[in-house]
Every structure is written in structure tokens, then in C-alpha cells.
Amino acid sequence: MEYSSIFISLSLILPLIIFLLITKTKKSSKNLPPGSFGIPIIGQSLDILRAMRANKGEDWLQDRVRKYGPISRLNLFGTPTVFLHGHAANKFIYTCSEKILANQQPSSIRRLCGERNILELNGEDHKRVRGALVSFLKPEALRQSVGRIDEEIRLHFEKHWHGKHEIAVMPLMRTLTFDVICSLIFGIDRGTRRDTLVKLFEHLMEGMLAVPINLPFTRFNKSLHARAIFDVEQEEIARGKASSNELLTWEDLAKMKYTWRMATESMRINPPVFCSFRKVLEDIELGGYVIPSGWQVIWAGCMTHMDESIYPDPSKFDPSRFENQRGTPAYSFVAFGGGPRMCPGYEFARIETLTLIHYLVTGFQWKLSLQHNFLGRDPLPVFKQGLPIKIELKN
Numbered sequence: 001m002e003y004s005s006i007f008i009s010l011s012l013i014l015p016l017i018i019f020l021l022i023t024k025t026k027k028s029s030k031n032l033p034p035g036s037f038g039i040p041i042i043g044q045s046l047d048i049l050r051a052m053r054a055n056k057g058e059d060w061l062q063d064r065v066r067k068y069g070p071i072s073r074l075n076l077f078g079t080p081t082v083f084l085h086g087h088a089a090n091k092f093i094y095t096c097s098e099k100i101l102a103n104q105q106p107s108s109i110r111r112l113c114g115e116r117n118i119l120e121l122n123g124e125d126h127k128r129v130r131g132a133l134v135s136f137l138k139p140e141a142l143r144q145s146v147g148r149i150d151e152e153i154r155l156h157f158e159k160h161w162h163g164k165h166e167i168a169v170m171p172l173m174r175t176l177t178f179d180v181i182c183s184l185i186f187g188i189d190r191g192t193r194r195d196t197l198v199k200l201f202e203h204l205m206e207g208m209l210a211v212p213i214n215l216p217f218t219r220f221n222k223s224l225h226a227r228a229i230f231d232v233e234q235e236e237i238a239r240g241k242a243s244s245n246e247l248l249t250w251e252d253l254a255k256m257k258y259t260w261r262m263a264t265e266s267m268r269i270n271p272p273v274f275c276s277f278r279k280v281l282e283d284i285e286l287g288g289y290v291i292p293s294g295w296q297v298i299w300a301g302c303m304t305h306m307d308e309s310i311y312p313d314p315s316k317f318d319p320s321r322f323e324n325q326r327g328t329p330a331y332s333f334v335a336f337g338g339g340p341r342m343c344p345g346y347e348f349a350r351i352e353t354l355t356l357i358h359y360l361v362t363g364f365q366w367k368l369s370l371q372h373n374f375l376g377r378d379p380l381p382v383f384k385q386g387l388p389i390k391i392e393l394k395n
């Protein structure tokens with residue numbers, strides 16, 4: 001009993017002492033970025049989480065930029081932190097040597113995913129694990145898997161959509177993402193083991209970052225014109241098949257250029273990953289400030305997606321922006337990150353998204369059940385009411 005109270009007191013006090021030591025020693029001698037650390041340990045953590053849940057994370061960060069400029073200090077999750085903003089920040093982070101800026105996630109994620117998950121690994125360890133992942137996530141390897149992804153998606157529609165008049169998209173998309181990953185990556189067949197895991201996975205998602213979900217169709221009603229072109233593309237591919245049982249191929253996916261532009265434009269406006277973290281290993285001089293080693297870096301790279309000097313009229317849903325990307329500076333579209341830590345699941349996500357959209361558009365008609373679907377972040381996008389839609393089978 002006594003030991004446990006000593007332990008609890010120590011675990012509360014120790015982080016406070018460490019935090020004060022780090023911030024105090026650095027503050028005395030260096031030109032730190034503007035801002036404040038707020039209340040020890042808590043700092044601005046609750047404010048940013050609250051803003052993200054209300055889908056106002058970007059506004060909250062924009063306010064900081066207006067107040068302090070593109071580099072400012074704060075205290076997130078008990079760690080002195082620097083927030084970096086803008087295109088120059090993206091470029092700096094994605095090209096910085098990992099000897100200076102290493103990968104490290106906030107402790108909540110570390111605890112849930114383990115100290116040895118890929119987001120925590122650096123140097124040779126990271127190269128080895130990433131190399132193994134890329135060997136089966138690269139396009140040449142995934143070419144062989146299009147048929148299996150196709151089967152999983154068809155089965156999903158048969159099991160969860162057929163015979164229904166209304167479904168909730170958000171939880172079903174999570175289940176589908178998990179089913180596809182079980183089948184393709186973990187090699188776990190359909191059955192009780194997978195059903196149990198799916199439940200555990202959902203619980204895990206509630207507390208942290210999880211497998212990103214594509215919700216490319218949520219903006220469809222915003223652009224009827226875009227929708228028409230896109231329908232034609234999908235119908236043409238379906239007509240090219242000898243029977244409705246014929247699976248999609250790698251070549252079919254390559255033809256879905258317009259569909260991928262729509263999905264990309266959806267991710268520009270509603271990026272699945274809101275912010276990322278790194279850890280400073282050596283003092284960094286940036287923009288006239290010193291960012292001391294030991295600090296955490298947070299940046300919301302996707303805020304460049306709304307920078308009108310890069311994407312004119314940024315709130316407009318316009319897939320044709322991605323027709324020709326030659327004029328767009330590198331590290332502007334960063335829904336999948338950039339540099340050596342860029343998402344290795346890009347091709348996998350592309351195949352799954354395109355296949356899903358194909359069967360959705362050719363198989364169903366739908367309309368939103370609710371007029372207002374509240375989209376928050378936790379920290380991934382979450383439709384609070386599950387995004388219910390009314391569906392009808394197409395003939």
C-alpha cells in the first residue's frame with residue numbers, strides 16, 4: 001500500500017522535475033522560440049486536443065502563427081515542444097538528418113504501440129524494418145494482390161451493404177480496412193480469430209492513431225461535374241469486363257486516373273493524418289531561434305494544403321489541380337508525409353481506395369441520411385454520427 005502511494009507520487013512528481021530542469025537550463029542561455037509553456041505537464045495539451053475534437057485544430061494552430069510566427073514554443077504531453085509551420089518547415093523536417101531530428105511519438109502512442117514500433121525506430125533498426133515492409137508494399141509486389149483486395153471488398157459489400165437500406169459508413173470502413181490488412185498483410189483468414197481481433201483493433205483506435213481510413217466520397221456532392229466524369233470512368237472499366245465476377249486488375253487501376261485525383265483532392269482538404277512528431281537530438285538553429293536538444297517537434301504538414309499561394313482557392317474541391325503537378329513545389333502535398341519516413345503504405349492505400357470506389361459507384365446509389373455530419377478528429381477524422389447513408393442497389 002505504502003509502496004504504491006510512493007510510486008504514484010513519484011510518477012507524478014518526476015516528470016514535473018524533469019520538465020522544469022529541461023526548460024530551465026535551456027531558457028537561461030538560449031534564444032528560445034516565442035510562446036509559453038503554460039502550466040507544467042499539462043501545458044497546452046488539453047487545448048489542442050479539444051480543438052482537434054471540434055475539428056478546429058487548424059484554426060488553433062493558425063492563431064498561434066498569427067500571434068508568434070511560424071516557430072513557437074509550447075508544452076505538449078509533458079514535453080517542451082516547438083511548433084513549426086509552413087512550407088519551409090515541411091521541407092526542413094522531411095530533409096533533416098535523422099542524427100538531428102529523430103522519430104519519437106508522444107508517450108501515449110508509445111505505450112499503446114510499443115517502444116519498438118516502426119514510428120519509434122531510427123537508424124539501422126528503422127532501415128531494416130522499413131526495408132522488410134517495403135518489400136511487400138512496393139508496387140511490383142502489390143500487383144499480385146489486386147485480385148485478393150478485390151475479393152475482400154466484394155465480400156464486404158455482400159456481407160454489410162446488400163439487403164440494407166441504410167448503413168453507417170465510418171465503422172464499416174474501419175472494419176473493411178482491417179479485413180483487407182488481415183488478409184493481405186497478417187495472413188489471418190476470415191473467422192472467429194479475425195472477428196475477435198477486429199474488436200480489439202476498434203478499442204485500440206479509440207485511444208490513439210490507427211490505420212488511416214480513406215473516406216474519399218464524403219465530398220462527392222460538392223462537385224456534380226467532377227462526379228459525372230468520375231462515374232463515366234468507372235462505368236467504362238465495368239463495361240470492359242466480360243462478367244460481373246471478373247476481378248479488377250492492376251491495369252484497370254492504372255486507368256482510374258480521374259478517380260485517384262478525386263481521392264487525392266479529398267485528402268488535400270481532409271487529410272487523414274493531422275500532425276506528426278519528432279524529437280530534437282542536437283540543438284537546432286532555425287529562423288533566428290535555438291530549439292534545444294530533448295525538445296519535441298510538432299508540425300501539421302498538411303496545413304500547406306490550404307496555402308493559397310500553392311493551391312489557389314484552397315477550399316474549392318477541384319480534382320483537376322492534380323492533373324499537372326509540375327508547378328507545385330515539393331513537400332506541398334504531404335498527406336502521406338515526405339522524405340525517408342514517407343508512408344510506405346501509399347500504393348496499398350491507392351489500390352484499396354480505387355477498388356472500393358469502383359464497387360461503390362458501379363454497385364450502389366446513395367445519399368446522406370443526415371444534413372449535417374459532424375467531422376471531428378481523435379486524432380484521425382471521425383464522423384461523430386458514423387456518417388449514415390441511405391443506399392440502393394444499382395441494377
Ligand code: HEM
Pocket residue numbers: 118119130133137212213214272273276277334335336337338340341342343344345346348349
Ligand atoms: C490514406 C491512407 C494513408 C495515409 C493518409 C497515410 C499517411 C501517413 C503519413 C503522413 C505518414 C508519415 C508520418 C510521419 O512523417 O511522422 C505515414 C507513415 C507510415 N504509414 Fe501510412 N498512411 C496511409 C495508409 C497506410 C497503409 C495502408 C499502411 C500499411 C499497409 C501504412 C503504413 C505506414 C507506416 C509503416 C508508416 C511509418 C513509416 C516510417 O516511419 O518509416 N500507411 N503514413
